[in-house]
Amino acid sequence: MSRDKYTKQAKRWVIKIGSALLTKDGKGLDYAAIEDWTHQIAQLRQNGIEIILVSSGSVAEGMSRMGWQTRPTELAKLQAAAAIGQTGLIEAYETRFKKHRIQAAQILLTHDDVSNRKRYLNARNTLRTLLNLNALPIINENDTVALEEMRLGDNDTLAALVANLVEADLLVILTDQEGLFDKDPRHHDDAKLISEESANNAELQKYVGDISTALGSGGMATKLTAAQRAARSGCATIIASGRENNVLQRLSTGESIGTLLVPDNTGIGARKQWIVAQVQASGALYLDAGASRAIIEQGKSLLPVGVTASEGDFKRGDIVDCKSTEGVVIARGLINYSSDEVSQLHKTASHDISDLLGYSGEAELIHRDNLVLI
Numbered sequence: 595m596s597r598d599k600y601t602k603q604a605k606r607w608v609i610k611i612g613s614a615l616l617t618k619d620g621k622g623l624d625y626a627a628i629e630d631w632t633h634q635i636a637q638l639r640q641n642g643i644e645i646i647l648v649s650s651g652s653v654a655e656g657m658s659r660m661g662w663q664t665r666p667t668e669l670a671k672l673q674a675a676a677a678i679g680q681t682g683l684i685e686a687y688e689t690r691f692k693k694h695r696i697q698a699a700q701i702l703l704t705h706d707d708v709s710n711r712k713r714y715l716n717a718r719n720t721l722r723t724l725l726n727l728n729a730l731p732i733i734n735e736n737d738t739v740a741l742e743e744m745r746l747g748d749n750d751t752l753a754a755l756v757a758n759l760v761e762a763d764l765l766v767i768l769t770d771q772e773g774l775f776d777k778d779p780r781h782h783d784d785a786k787l788i789s790e791e792s793a794n795n796a797e798l799q800k801y802v803g804d805i806s807t808a809l810g811s812g813g814m815a816t817k818l819t820a821a822q823r824a825a826r827s828g829c830a831t832i833i834a835s836g837r838e839n840n841v842l843q844r845l846s847t848g849e850s851i852g853t854l855l856v857p858d859n860t861g862i863g864a865r866k867q868w869i870v871a872q873v874q875a876s877g878a879l880y881l882d883a884g885a886s887r888a889i890i891e892q893g894k895s896l897l898p899v900g901v902t903a904s905e906g907d908f909k910r911g912d913i914v915d916c917k918s919t920e921g922v923v924i925a926r927g928l929i930n931y932s933s934d935e936v937s938q939l940h941k942t943a944s945h946d947i948s949d950l951l952g953y954s955g956e957a958e959l960i961h962r963d964n965l966v967l968i
Contacts, residue, residue, distance in 0.1 A: 597790070598848045600830040600856060604763035606644040606725075608829075609635070610753035614770040615836040616651040616683075622658035623651060628686050634842040635730070636694035641846065644725050646760060648733045648753040649687070655679030680734065687732055697729045702736035708755055708871050709913075718759050725760070750816040754823035754831075758867045765824045766845065767817050768836035773853035774814060776801050793818075793825035793855035818855075825857035826966075827867050869913060869926055870966045877906020877933055878915040878923075879959065886918050889925055889965065895958040896927070896965060898939040898947065908933045915968075916960070927965035930956040 611631060618624045635645050653672060656679030657665065666672050684700045691698045701720070707713045724731050735752050750767060757765040777785035791798060802815040814833075821831035834841055834852025845851055881889070885900025896916060908914055909932045916925040931939065936959065938950050944957040 597850060597854060600764060600854060601832070601845055602848045604830070605642065606646075606760065606762045607638065607764045607766060608646045608648060608753055608757040608760070608762045609766045609768065609842070610648040610749055611650065611768050611836060612749070612770070613650040613654045615768055616649065617654040617658070623655050623682060623686055625686060629690055632687065632690040632694065632696075634840060636691075636696060637843050638846060639696065639730070643846065646721065646725075646731045646733065646756055646762070647687075648749050648756055649683065650734070650749045652676045652679040652683045652734055655682045683734075684732065691730060697727075699724050699729045699731050701731050701733045703733060703752065703756075704736045705874070708759075708868075709874070711868060714759070714868050714871075721756075721760050748816050750820040751823070754820035755871050757824040757829045758827040758871050761827055762824070762829050765821070765829050765831040766842070767820065767831060767833045768841065769817065769833065770835065770837065771814065771833075772835045773833050773851075774798065774801060774818065774855075788853050789850055790854045790856070792858055793821045793831060794858055798855075821855040823871070825855070826870050828857050828859065830857060831855045865964075866966045869928065869964065870968070872913050872926070875906075875915040875926060876908035876912040877904065877929075878917050879904050879929075879936070880917050880919070880921075881924070883919060886916075886924055889916065890967060893962055895962040896925075896960040897944055897957065898936075898942045898959050899944070901936070901940050901959060903940060904933060904936045906933055914960075916965075923968050925965055925967050927960035930959055930961070 616624060616627060635647065638645055653665065653675045656675030656677070659678050659682070660675065662675070666675060684698070688698050703717065707717050721731055733752065733756055735749065753765060753767065772779070772787055774788045775785040776788060779785040788798070788801070798818055802813070802818050817833050821833070824831050832845060832852050832854050834845065838844070838851055841851060879896070879901050880903040881896070881900050882902050885896060888894040888900065889896060906914065908929060910930060912929055913926060914929045915923045916927065918924050929936070935951055939947065939959070942950060947957070948954040
């Protein structure tokens, strides 16, 4: 596979920069580093590349301003740190982008903004308008208001969702690691960098850990998951070290830096992108082997006869997971019935639905047009 297809030809990038690259080991923002990032991004824009920036750093900056040495674990303190630090973070970018005559625009997103269809479309329209106006969106999670159970959780996930939202060609995740290795390079001298691979190669999962840094919330596992999410809309991902000199410009020329994770196909439609973008489902259906095969191998709709059990409290139109007999999520879709109704329809033939529920509904629990393989 050639990197040129995924880098030199990519015209819309989502770039995620982690806390470790933006702060001085918890001592506040590294303004020299931010100066360098804005310069590199300005160069990319001069070369005709549209940029959406997903930036961490608000919590770390808030910690510095408050004199906290350890990242808070309480949600309220995390939110306070984010609120205090976000002003400094966006001011740092705004000041430096102005030197390049680039208009920055701040966008704070929450789980609700991607789970609610209307808000999702509104966010997409806003981002597209900003790009049409030649502005540069700077995105962060709105940590100050997100409930714990409704948080996106890390900016790797957020960056992937944004890549789907704007139908980006390339997602660049910059970190303090060189890329994805076959072993943890911090503990194994013989660890080898994976230069290029399919984002959906199941073998990659065994190479990643779930280790968070002192300032950030995501390890290499979240970066791999982000690449898999981005791949669903046909977007390639590069995980690379932000310590590399002029890394963004070098990537744009096709230089082999970091790990390139490529999609297996050209992506799915906008509606299915929204379905698969949801971080949390409202419930789950357990499928027998026949139903699983029909969905995976034949692209069929999900009928009630193939469902053996269900869980969760959901209503018509909610998003639910479809699980195999082993409990593995194989698909996700929009359900046509409530959880109470579905509980009456386990292993039921479609022509018996009206007798059980007292009205004639859809023959499918989830129509294939509203069903996405995971």
